[in-house]
Amino acid sequence: MADTVQFDLVSPERLLASVEATEVQIPGTDGDMTAMADHTPLITTLRPGVVRVSGPEGDKEYVVTGGFAEINADSISVLAERALSREDMTQDEFQKMVDEATDRLAKAQETFVNEPGPVDDAAKLLADMVAMGDQIGLSTPSKVPAP
Amino acid sequence: MPSLKDLKNRIESVKSTRKITKAMQMVAAAKLRRAQDAAEMARPYAERFNAVMSKLAAAAGDAENAPPLLRGTGKDDVHLLVVMTAERGLCGGFNANIAKLARSEINKLQSNGKTVKVITVGKKGRDALKRDFADLFIDHVDLSEVKNVGYADAQNVAQNVLDRFDAGEFDVAKIFFSEFENVVSQKPTMQQVIPFEIDEEAAAESDEAGTIYDYEPDEDAILRDLLPRGVATAIFSGLLENGASEQGARMSAMDNATRNAGEMIEDLTIEYNRSRQAVITNELIEIISGAEAL
Numbered sequence: 001m002a003d004t005v006q007f008d009l010v011s012p013e014r015l016l017a018s019v020e021a022t023e024v025q026i027p028g029t030d031g032d033m034t035a036m037a038d039h040t041p042l043i044t045t046l047r048p049g050v051v052r053v054s055g056p057e058g059d060k061e062y063v064v065t066g067g068f069a070e071i072n073a074d075s076i077s078v079l080a081e082r083a084l085s086r087e088d089m090t091q092d093e094f095q096k097m098v099d100e101a102t103d104r105l106a107k108a109q110e111t112f113v114n115e116p117g118p119v120d121d122a123a124k125l126l127a128d129m130v131a132m133g134d135q136i137g138l139s140t141p142s143k144v145p146a147p
Numbered sequence: 148m149p150s151l152k153d154l155k156n157r158i159e160s161v162k163s164t165r166k167i168t169k170a171m172q173m174v175a176a177a178k179l180r181r182a183q184d185a186a187e188m189a190r191p192y193a194e195r196f197n198a199v200m201s202k203l204a205a206a207a208g209d210a211e212n213a214p215p216l217l218r219g220t221g222k223d224d225v226h227l228l229v230v231m232t233a234e235r236g237l238c239g240g241f242n243a244n245i246a247k248l249a250r251s252e253i254n255k256l257q258s259n260g261k262t263v264k265v266i267t268v269g270k271k272g273r274d275a276l277k278r279d280f281a282d283l284f285i286d287h288v289d290l291s292e293v294k295n296v297g298y299a300d301a302q303n304v305a306q307n308v309l310d311r312f313d314a315g316e317f318d319v320a321k322i323f324f325s326e327f328e329n330v331v332s333q334k335p336t337m338q339q340v341i342p343f344e345i346d347e348e349a350a351a352e353s354d355e356a357g358t359i360y361d362y363e364p365d366e367d368a369i370l371r372d373l374l375p376r377g378v379a380t381a382i383f384s385g386l387l388e389n390g391a392s393e394q395g396a397r398m399s400a401m402d403n404a405t406r407n408a409g410e411m412i413e414d415l416t417i418e419y420n421r422s423r424q425a426v427i428t429n430e431l432i433e434i435i436s437g438a439e440a441l
Contacts, residue, residue, distance in 0.1 A: 010195065012298040012383055014188040030363055043199060044363040045372045068373065070199055070360075077195055081376065082298070 005037045006075040007053055009062055011083040016062065021055035024076050026069050027132075035071045042071040047128040048097070050086070050135060051078055061086035063136065065097065066125075086136065094138045101126040151426065154419040158412060165408035171237065172401035179330070179394035185295070186327065186387040193384050200377050202360075203370050204345045214367075216374040219342035220318045225262045227317035228252065229308065229340075231324045231385055232272030233393040234291040239400035241325060241333060241393055246275035248335040249323045253280060264317055268304060268386075272323075285311075296390055301383035308382075309375055312341055320378075324385035325392035331399050333392035340381045343374060 007021035025034045027049025035042075046069060051062045064080035084093065101122070108122040149157075204217055230249045232242045249265075249272070256263050265280060267273040268288040277284075288304055290296065308320055320341035325333040338344075362369055 008191070010192040012189055012192045012301075012380060013185070015191050028363055029368075040361055041359065042361040042363060043203075043369060045369050066372075067376075068199070068369065070195070079192055079195055079199075 003037060004055060005035075005039075005073075007055070008075070008077045009051065009053075009064075009080065009083055010077070011067075011080050016083050016085065017053070017060065019053065019055055019057060019060075021053045021076070023052075023054040024078075025050075025052035026071075026076075026078065027051065027064070028069070035076050038073045039071050039076075041073065042069075044069050044071075046078070046080065048125065048132045049128065050132065051080075051083075061136075063089045063132065065129075089136065089138070091138055094133055098126070098129055098133070101129045149422075151419065151422055154415060154422065158415045158419065161408050161411050161415065165405055165412065168401045168404040168408060172398055172405060175238075175394045175398040175401060179391060179398055181295075182387070182391040182394050183327070186384075186391050189384060189387050193380055196373075196377065196380050200343065200373055201345050203366060203373065204343055206366065214371050214374055216312070216341055216378070217343050217370065220315070222318045223261070225264065225317040225319070226256050227264045227266065227308065227311065227320040227341075229266045229268060229304070229320065229322040229382070230272045230276065231322060231382075231389050232267070232269035232275070233389070234270050234289075235393075236271055237400065238393050238397035239403075241396035242269075242271040242275060244333070244335045245323055245325055246272055248337060249276060250279065252321070252323075252337060253283070266304075266307070269389075285316075296383075296386045298379070298383050301386055302379045304382050304386075305375070305379035308341070309378060322382060322385050324389045325396075327388050327391040327395060330395045333396055336388075338381060338385070340378050343377055 004020040004022050005024070007017065007019055007024055008015065009017040023034060023036050025032060026044070027047050028044040029047050030044070032049070033044070046064055046067045048065045049063075051064055053060045053062070062080075063084045063086060064078065065082045067078065067080035067083075069076065069078045082097075105119070105122040105126050108119045111118070228249060230245065232245050236242065253263050253265070263280075263283050264285045265276065265283045266286045266288065267276065267284065269290060273284070273287055286307065288307070290300060293300055311317060312320065319339065321337055321339050323335070323337055326336045328334055
């Protein structure tokens with residue numbers, strides 16, 4: 001049995017990481033999950049959150065917004081809409097993301113007055129974004145209503 | 148016959164033109180490398196994305212309740228063409244070739260009685276198609292302020308297209324761009340993005356692997372989440388291919404221009420020397436015949 005899996009993190013613009021990992025924590029839409037070697041093949045969508053990679057070369061954290069992950073017995077690929085390494089995630093960067101999510105919620109509320117679906121989706125996105133900020137210790141500006 | 152001074156002026160002017168084309172060629176070469184790198188870096192995402200999409204789509208493709216982005220609207224009446232070109236000219240046949248492909252597609256669709264709508268990305272394509280199809284334009288995306296095309300730009304275009312699809316404005320969407328083969332050859336390409344075309348090869352490949360995946364939340368929800376991203380990914384790859392193609396086309400066009408300018412300078416220099424010699428000979432004849440007459 002293999003102890004490590006090939007972990008790839010790609011965003012549309014570039015390949016962020018391609019390393020051996022023993023353990024990868026993924027923020028799935030339905031909840032966080034940790035994948036290790038010989039995980040059952042799985043495809044999941046992501047919510048905004050933190051991907052944690054532990055491997056022989058140490059631990060590393062990445063911030064991702066939506067996307068999806070493909071898990072195989074010997075490889076894990078995270079395809080994120082936008083991905084940043086944890087250190088690159090500054091307050092400004094975070095602010096931008098939150099603003100974007102806030103805008104999207106406002107727009108959804110405007111366009112889909114009688115359909116709760118898209119509004120709920122947008123609200124969840126914003127809430128996830130804020131929760132992610134709390135998790136990595138970035139403050140949420142006061143103008144955003146608490147989830 | 149032009150005077151000596153005229154010739155001299157022309158040689159000077161061609162020389163400065165050559166300097167400019169040479170500089171443009173070198174700038175294009177530098178930008179080409181960057182554009183190629185960008186296209187290269189985006190490839191892993193697009194490849195994996197398409198593999199997963201094809202797998203999911205092949206499984207859900209025939210289902211009654213498949214999302215419209217995959218199944219289509221059931222009609223084939225209104226076509227939306229997204230024509231992506233460069234913002235700037237002086238790059239050989241790059242813009243013209245894309246416009247030509249788009250034009251023939253529009254003519255074909257129209258002669259089959261379909262309605263065609265056009266969104267242009269990049270100024271040059273708009274200019275090229277304006278004369279014949281100005282009434283088909285429904286929108287234009289300006290990327291002239293954008294230095295390096297990012298995924299966000301592609302997302303904006305995709306969102307524009309998706310909003311229109313949700314509003315029922317069209318049934319089929321196709322994008323036009325130039326595929327980068329190498330520096331001297333770029334292939335104008337048409338790709339259908341809505342409804343999603345299953346990449347048989349990728350689907351077959353993943354079937355061979357024979358893995359059965361679990362899906363979380365469920366297949367349907369994932370597909371619904373992925374399809375809009377698929378449109379953005381396709382547009383993003385198109386834009387990146389276009390970026391590399393544009394610089395490649397400009398580089399070879401400017402290389403040709405530099406060479407032509409060089410040849411022209413040679414020709415003009417020969418002509419200049421000849422007429423200078425003729426003037427000297429003439430003067431000598433005048434002096435000698437003057438001396439003989441005495």
